[in-house]
Amino acid sequence: MFLEDIKKYMNNILKPAKIIKNNALITSLISAPLIWAFIAFFWLGIKIAEADSFPVAISVNLAGKAMAITQENSLLAVSAPFMNPKSTSTMKVIITAYSSTAEQTDDSPFITASGKTVEDGIVANNLLPFGSKIKIPKVFGDKIFTVEDRMNKRKGYYHVDIWFPAYELAKEFGAKISYIEILEN
Secondary structure: OHHHHHHHHHHHHHHHHEEEEOOEEEEOOOHHHHHHHHHHHHHOOOEEEEEOOEEEEEEEOOOOOEEEEEEOOEEEEOOOOOOOOOEEEEEEEEEEEEOOOOOOOOOOOOEOOOOOEOOOOEEEOOOOOOOOEEEOHHHHOOOEEEEEEOOOHHHOOOEEEEEOOOHHHHHHHOOEEEEEEEEOO
């Protein structure tokens, strides 16, 4: 059904681009780019959206993840979906959770030790440098976390604290012992 729709659409596009000469159909040079643009639109999943009245094209891979954004004459890479970061090492740690409450943080609860504002995917750890990427596969699958915060020194090096937006969510997460994968940056 999908291929039939493509054929119908392409025939409608190509009708004005065909030239009849000596009873043979010759497709003009205009039709080839149209065909490739049409294929790219459907197979790469390019979606057109309006953002602040500027046309924006978002290129999406087959997994549904954004790869690039184009706006007017600018191309911005969103991610490199085919380049998964490799794990350089694994480490057994205690995993706990925290939120931006006065009891669990210092006098600036929404600012991490690295100076960034808290957001989903932020973790605290006393061993790894700021900006280090980690995965916690047994608990969160392929989700990537970034070390942007520190904990009290008494927690030691083999402890990862995951930021949650609400105290109740952090409390519900509790404490776990698991392995983390440290990814290459």
